[in-house]
Amino acid sequence: MRPETLAVHAGAEPDAATGALSPPLHLATTFLHAPDGSLPHGLIYQRTDNPTQQRLEVALAALDGARRALFFATGMAAVSAVLQALPAGSHVLLQDDLYHGVRTLARDWLPRWGLSASFVDCGNLDAVRAALRPETRLLWTESPSNPLLRIVDIATLAELAHAHGARLLVDGTFASPALQQPLALGADVVLHSATKYLGGHSDVMGGVLAFARDDELAQRCFEVRNVQGASASPFAAWLVLRGLRSLHARLAMHVANAQRVAEFLAAQPAVEAVHYPGLPTHTGHALAARQMRGFGGMLSFQLRGGRDAALRVAGALRLFQNATSLGGCESLVEHRASVEGAQPVSPQNLLRLSVGLEHGEDLVEDLAAALVRSSA
Numbered sequence: 580m581r582p583e584t585l586a587v588h589a590g591a592e593p594d595a596a597t598g599a600l601s602p603p604l605h606l607a608t609t610f611l612h613a614p615d616g617s618l619p620h621g622l623i624y625q626r627t628d629n630p631t632q633q634r635l636e637v638a639l640a641a642l643d644g645a646r647r648a649l650f651f652a653t654g655m656a657a658v659s660a661v662l663q664a665l666p667a668g669s670h671v672l673l674q675d676d677l678y679h680g681v682r683t684l685a686r687d688w689l690p691r692w693g694l695s696a697s698f699v700d701c702g703n704l705d706a707v708r709a710a711l712r713p714e715t716r717l718l719w720t721e722s723p724s725n726p727l728l729r730i731v732d733i734a735t736l737a738e739l740a741h742a743h744g745a746r747l748l749v750d751g752t753f754a755s756p757a758l759q760q761p762l763a764l765g766a767d768v769v770l771h772s773a774t775k776y777l778g779g780h781s782d783v784m785g786g787v788l789a790f791a792r793d794d795e796l797a798q799r800c801f802e803v804r805n806v807q808g809a810s811a812s813p814f815a816a817w818l819v820l821r822g823l824r825s826l827h828a829r830l831a832m833h834v835a836n837a838q839r840v841a842e843f844l845a846a847q848p849a850v851e852a853v854h855y856p857g858l859p860t861h862t863g864h865a866l867a868a869r870q871m872r873g874f875g876g877m878l879s880f881q882l883r884g885g886r887d888a889a890l891r892v893a894g895a896l897r898l899f900q901n902a903t904s905l906g907g908c909e910s911l912v913e914h915r916a917s918v919e920g921a922q923p924v925s926p927q928n929l930l931r932l933s934v935g936l937e938h939g940e941d942l943v944e945d946l947a948a949a950l951v952r953s954s955a
């Protein structure tokens with residue numbers, strides 16, 4: 580079955596009890612035991628597992644070509660779970676351009692958990708090879724990355740990690756399973772913030788780990804979720820399952836709109852640089868064309884007028900709402916350096932766009948008007 584069909588039908592068998600075609604939402608926290616103490620439906624307690632989430636996990640595993648998928652309360656809960664599943668003393672090697680929450684966790688929290696972390700440019704394979712240590716258990720990459728939309732070579736990094744006895748995790752949030760299949764390229768784990776494209780409507784939080792093998796790491800992550808309580812509510816699982824049905828349709832329009840917006844921005848004299856893998860000038864363009872089914876709905880750009888110009892443009896936009904997050908129907912603009920806390924790593928003149936599902940020409944007109952207004 581093709582991915583679009585899977586997204587509509589996976590985890591969607593009609594309800595056996597009622598014939599309802601859309602998935603039932605089971606809010607039960609507890610499930611009946613049999614007189615002999617066994618569990619007739621394999622379920623005991625909502626934190627451990629529940630029927631709505633089980634349907635979602637079937638669908639998530641199908642979309643990523645995974646042997647097992649786990650759903651968490653947030654993307655960061657999924658991030659924490661996979662890190663806490665590693666044995667004490669492990670080293671984690673992380674890409675240098677990545678989601679700032681992961682950077683904070685790696686820098687400030689891993690040492691408290693008896694793990695060590697270091698950062699490397701995953702576009703430089705010699706540097707990656709040199710940075711892998713005997714105790715490295717996990718190589719952590721993000722592609723496209725946040726906020727510079729860097730593309731890394733997933734297949735080559737998987738080979739490198741495996742040759743050193745480490746696993747490769749890819750944070751695929753910006754691409755979603757609709758545009759990129761890291762497990763098919765050799766990665767061991769894919770992570771998604773379901774809060775973004777999987778949910779797709781800016782109204783639900785969730786995180787996903789999808790595993791190439793149903794092995795000890797996957798089982799440990801399941802146990803971390805259960806024991807540390809990083810479980811999502813069934814309603815969140817239900818909303819994400821609902822979002823998945825339209826994932827491919829939405830992504831197709833996000834991609835078309837983002838390409839249009841990127842081409843417009845690249846032609847503006849006030850714009851110093853546009854970071855979008857769909858532009859032939861982007862350093863990762865050829866690689867993205869090989870390893871993705873589309874270039875995504877996210878882009879960032881830098882203004883010649885520095886931080887002030889970036890803030891003025893963000894303030895002058897009308898359709899693009901100035902807010903964090905991404906992957907919803909509405910377009911968003913964000914000055915990343917302002918939200919990265921005390922040690923921002925994003926350039927001060929950079930704005931990140933989550934290009935939504937409005938008409939592409941309305942988005943271009945909004946940007947054109949904002950560039951005029953903010954230079955006046």
Ligand SMILES: *Cc1c(COP(=O)(O)O)cnc(C)c1O
Nearest residue numbers: 653654655678750752772774785
């Ligand atoms: C948002 C995001 C996360 C964290 O997910 P939450 O659902 O906000 O906890 C992780 N990685 C990337 C790339 C993200 O965009």
